[in-house]
Amino acid sequence: MKITIVAGARPNFIKIAPIIKAIEKKQNEGANVFYRLVHTGQHYDKNLSDTFFDELNIPKPDSNLEVKSGSQAEQTGAIMVAFEKELLQNPCDLVLVVGDVNSTMACAIVAKKQNIKVAHVEAGIRSGDMTMPEEINRIVTDSITDYFFTTSTSASENLIKYGVDETNIHFVGNVMIDTLYQNLGRIFEPLFWNEFQLETGNYIVLTLHRPSNVDEEQSLIQLLQGIDKMADGKKVIFPIHPRTKAILGETNLELKNIHFVEPQGYLNFMYLIKNSFAVITDSGGISEETTVLGIPCFTMRNNTERPETQSIGTNKLVGISIGNLVKLFREFLQKGKKKSGIPELWDGKASERIIDILLQK
Known part of the structure; x- marks a missing residue:
């Protein structure tokens, strides 16, 4: 064949x-x-x-x-x-x-x-x-x-x-999970780990790339400012997609907690995810990886094609409203991680x- x-x-x-x-x-x-x-x-x-x-x-x-x-x-x-x-x-x-x-x-x-x-x-x-x-x-x-x-x-x-x-x-x-398991022993710290004084469980990973979140400059700025305030002193690592970076241009956002970094290779990125406090994303695939790793995930979309990451895994669908994200994130801080598992096969x-x-x- x-x-x-x-x-x-x-x-x-x-x-x-x-x-x-x-x-x-x-x-x-x-x-x-x-x-x-x-x-x-x-x-x-x-x-x-x-x-x-x-x-x-x-x-x-x-x-x-x-x-x-x-x-x-x-x-x-x-x-x-x-x-x-x-x-x-x-x-x-x-x-x-x-x-x-x-x-x-x-x-x-x-x-x-x-x-x-x-x-x-x-x-x-x-x-x-x-x-x-x-x-x-x-x-x-x-x-x-x-x-x-x-x-x-x-x-x-x-x-x-x-x-x-x-x-x-x-x-x-899930073949993505095959890759995750095959490489967990190979993941390693990104170069900026010590520069930002990162430690396991003391930072949030942020990824955004969907048009509903990043295509309109002012709404993207408001979203980032809201996340920055919500982080309340906890560092937010944002590997920024080239397209998102272009939309922001040279805008000075004066963010206290969000740190922009270059797109990461797989091994560095999985290290960031595995050792994070939580993940905020609009990616479907990342919600699968956080589910297996047991990391709380807040997905900024109105829908998901991966419902098992919600019903079984660690994912919470929060919509595209910063207000709703803040509400659900505060509930998470009060109640802690939800009980979760790994989907069949x-x-x-x-x-x-x-x-x-x-x-x-």
Whole structure:
């Protein structure tokens, strides 16, 4: 079996790393399986891309489509044009896509139009919010996928509601958690750890990148000022996304507690998360990692495609209002951590299950 694996953005790299390891393990056992790794170039900042290949021991891509940025349509179109040429030059039996970025949808469409089977890792998750580009990417990808690999029973149920044949749905667990478990022994302090006098449990990690939180400068400033005040002397480490940094420009915010740092590599970032007091984010993936690590997480969104991080894990959905965040954060300070657990099959073996299933197809 020849598999083309597609990666385009930071979350993709974290998800493909254990899949590649699972394939290589099968190769060492004599299985007739080969892979070709295609990087679309959707994320091209070194700290959002190249660093992850080095840190997670992912082989250098066999091909980099180098599409870079642009509007949703420009980027998607550029990926499709480049990936079509890639598949014509390097035929395969299966295209494996992960997550919900533009690369995921674009490469799935191209593969199906060339009559190549598509496997979608992290299939079936839904936020119900059609204003999110990721939600459209999920729906389109799942509408043409052949093999669906889900992280939760709720994701599998979503697919069944859409009319997907149950025999093609495989609840395997979470490959992001595979990567987390495989690297917990390798995480290490970022360079600024001593500079900011950080200690385990004495700081908050903040990440923001969604348009609803960062696209309007004044509302972003008010949000940051509110978080700064709410922190009440506790340091807030904010690895700022290049896009968010550009929106703020040279504005002097006079923040007392929030410290801006560059985007972090995986090993540094996981060290920050694991040793934090709490996390404030608008990322879905981070709420999965905090759930496994037992770190309180406050997600600044009105919805989530990962409900298990709330029902079982440490995640609290707080909306995009600074007032609601302050209210719920104060409740957390008064009551302490909520009782939580780790979702079913988030055990570090999802990637092995995926490859075992594909080899039976």
